[in-house]
Amino acid sequence: MGTVERREREREELREKIVEAARDILSERGLEGFSMREIARRIEYSPATIYLYFANKEELLRAVVGAGMRRLSEVIRNEIDAAGPVTAAQKYRASGRGYVRFALENTAYFHVIFDLPAVAHMEDCPAPGEAMNQDAFECVLGVLGEACREGTYRPDLDVTQAAVIGWATLHGLLSLYLSGHLQDFAPTRDQFEVLVERSLDMIGLAWRTPVESRAADAA
Secondary structure, eight states, X not given: XXXXXXXXXXXXXHHHHHHHHHHHHHHHHTGGGOOHHHHHHHHTSOHXXXXXXXXXXXXXXXXXXXXXXXXXXXXXXXXXXXXXXXXXXXXXHHHHXXXXXXXXXXXXXXXXXXXXXXXXXXXXXXXXHHHHHHTHHHHHHHHHHHHHHHTSBOTTOOHHHHHHHHHHHHHHHHHHHHXXXXXXXXXXXXXXXXXXXXXXXXXXXXXXXXXXXXXXXXX
């Protein structure tokens, strides 16, 4: 590796380190505790170094949200790919599992993207829903539409509304679980994932065609 390539790699590694430190501070302290000085202290560099990469806090915040959304999309798509050649309805379930896995394994990003109300209102910073629409949410809309066309879900299903309902259901469960409010119902991750599957069962049942519903009842 030449000198130029090595320096570029080191620059990218430091940029990633800055974004991760910012993510952790935002998750732990919110916007009130978010400062360039605190980030510099965490990564053991001077604040001036951070300004070589990001012009201000707003630009850095956008980078954190963008990194989190890319990770979310990656996890959802990987979960769908891992499901193999299945029906679109099963792909939708896989996308739901992907969202849950992202939140459980990338909790700091989850908190920053979805639990900081001020993030959605910052100038030039995409709201979580807008960022979702660019990739992950579009993926969910796609598999729901495919499920309608293949006859698993009702052809008159409003896929946008359905996607929001499914998202809100899983997000609500995740928020309760991560905050400790489901301790009596799902004290372990395995038990929580069973609860998620039951929720996906109920969501899918409401959207099935009459033929699919009768087949499910008979099974």
